Each structure stands twice: as structure tokens, then as C-alpha cells.
Amino acid sequence: MAIDAKDLRVxxxxxxxxxxxxxxxxxxxxxxxxxEAKDSDDPEPNAMIVATVNAEGHPAARTVLLKExxxxxxxxxxxxxxxxxxxxxxxxxxxxxFNWLELQRSxxxxxxxxxxxxxxxxxxxxxxxxxxxxxxxxxxxSDVIPDRDYLDRRKEDLEKKYQDSEVLxxxxxWGGYVVIPEMIExxxxxxxxxxxxxxxxxxxxxxxKRERLAP
Numbered sequence: 001m002a003i004d005a006k007d008l009r010v011x012x013x014x015x016x017x018x019x020x021x022x023x024x025x026x027x028x029x030x031x032x033x034x035x036e037a038k039d040s041d042d043p044e045p046n047a048m049i050v051a052t053v054n055a056e057g058h059p060a061a062r063t064v065l066l067k068e069x070x071x072x073x074x075x076x077x078x079x080x081x082x083x084x085x086x087x088x089x090x091x092x093x094x095x096x097x098f099n100w101l102e103l104q105r106s107x108x109x110x111x112x113x114x115x116x117x118x119x120x121x122x123x124x125x126x127x128x129x130x131x132x133x134x135x136x137x138x139x140x141x142s143d144v145i146p147d148r149d150y151l152d153r154r155k156e157d158l159e160k161k162y163q164d165s166e167v168l169x170x171x172x173x174w175g176g177y178v179v180i181p182e183m184i185e186x187x188x189x190x191x192x193x194x195x196x197x198x199x200x201x202x203x204x205x206x207x208x209k210r211e212r213l214a215p
Contacts, residue, residue: 012189014104017196025208026184026200030069033105033186040102049097050076050179052087060087066098067124073180074109075116077124079141081173088113088177096179104189109181116176125170133168134158185213 023029037045046066053059062084068075074096079085088094096109115121125133138154145151162168181202188196195215200208 010104010189011191012104012195013191015188016190017186017188017198019198019210019212022186022198022210024210026181026186026210027069029186030107030184033100033103033107034069037098037100037103037105040100042100042102045098045100047098048074048076049099050084051095051097052084053091054087055090060084067176070178072114073111073178075176075178077116077121077174077176079136079139079171079174080115082141084142085173094179106187108183108185108187109179110183111179111181113177113179116178118175121175122170124176125174126167130162130166130168134162136174137168137171190215 034045044065047063048066049061050064051059051061060083064076064078064084066074066076080089092113093111094113096111098107100106125136134155137158138151183199183201185197185199190196193215197213197215198210199213200210203209
């Protein structure tokens with residue numbers, strides 16, 4: 001089957017991103033854009049693509065959910081024994097992409113990754129709905145499994161085991177990562193493919209340098 005997408009085009013005219021409207025630091029701009037994404041029709045504005053590399057340098061990308069932005073960076077949670085967990089352990093640098101198509105915007109982030117402390121991970125895990133806690137225990141993420149029934153049986157066993165409790169212990173192999181940015185690029189679609197791209201790079205003195213890139 002062939003797919004012909006040559007005629008699929010959008011002339012972006014929703015907004016502009018000029019230096020006069022961009023702060024010297026990237027986080028206030030991200031906060032503003034994130035709030036505007038939340039107010040848009042985007043069904044999941046905190047969805048972000050995280051790309052890692054394996055020992056052979058082969059990349060892999062997947063979608064995770066942003067759960068916090070703090071003074072360190074961008075926090076998400078996952079199974080540490082997943083493919084991304086093993087690749088982050090071996091090469092603790094990632095690339096991240098937010099796509100807010102309703103606003104014709106994108107944010108790219110590159111940076112190093114550190115684990116969130118155990119207490120923070122436990123507090124977040126136990127604040128999740130019980131079904132999500134059971135799901136984390138149920139799935140050996142990224143492992144090959146025989147069939148769907150395998151998951152359903154594990155889930156049923158866990159539901160019986162914890163039927164009288166709303167809070168489960170956190171699995172040892174589950175927790176948070178924080179992406180500590182070294183580069184954050186803000187992309188605003190513009191007409192005629194002459195998009196606005198402002199990039200912030202963290203310098204050796206930890207200050208941010210802002211530059212405009214050609215689209």
C-alpha cells in the first residue's frame with residue numbers, strides 16, 4: 001500500500017515568536033506556552049516524546065507524560081527496567097519534544113537525566129489512582145510477554161491481593177527521572193514555512209544564551 005502525503009499542507013498563521021516577547025530565561029516562556037496548551041483543545045498537553053540511544057548508538061523514541069517542571073528540570077515517571085530506563089542508565093542524555101499542534105507550536109529539549117529521589121517517587125506513586133498503581137506492578141515494561149491474558153491474570157491477582165488497600169507499596173524498579181536541560185528550543189509555525197525558532201543554551205556559568213535559528 002502506498003501513501004501519498006505530498007499535498008497535505010498547513011499554512012501556519014496562529015501566532016509569532018519575537019525576541020521582544022521572549023524572556024531572558026526559558027522556563028517562564030515554557031510555563032506560558034504550557035498554560036496556553038492546557039487551555040487549548042489539546043487532549044494531553046503534557047505528552048512529550050523522549051528519545052534515547054542504545055549501546056550501538058541506535059535511537060529510540062516514545063511518548064511519556066510530563067508530571068512536573070521545577071528548578072531542576074522536567075520530571076516524568078516510568079519503570080526503570082524498561083528499555084528507556086536501561087538506555088538512560090547507560091547514556092544519561094535525552095532529547096525531548098512537545099508538540100502542541102492546535103497552537104502550531106513545538107518545544108525541543110536536550111539535556112542530561114538524573115533519577116528523582118526515592119521519597120519523591122514514592123509520594124507520587126502513592127498519589128496515583130489505585131488502578132495506575134496496580135498497572136505499574138502488573139507490567140514488566142518492554143519485556144516480551146506471551147499474550148494479553150498474561151497481563152489480565154497478573155492484574156486480577158494484584159487486585160485480590162490489595163483489595164482492602166487503596167495505597168500500594170512502590171515497586172523498587174519504578175520512579176522518576178528529571179531532564180536537566182542544556183538546550184531548549186521554542187518553535188512557532190509561521191506562514192510560508194518561515195517559522196520562528198528561538199533557542200536557549202545553558203553556558204558554562206549556568207546562564208542562558210538566547211539565539212534565533214533559521215527555520
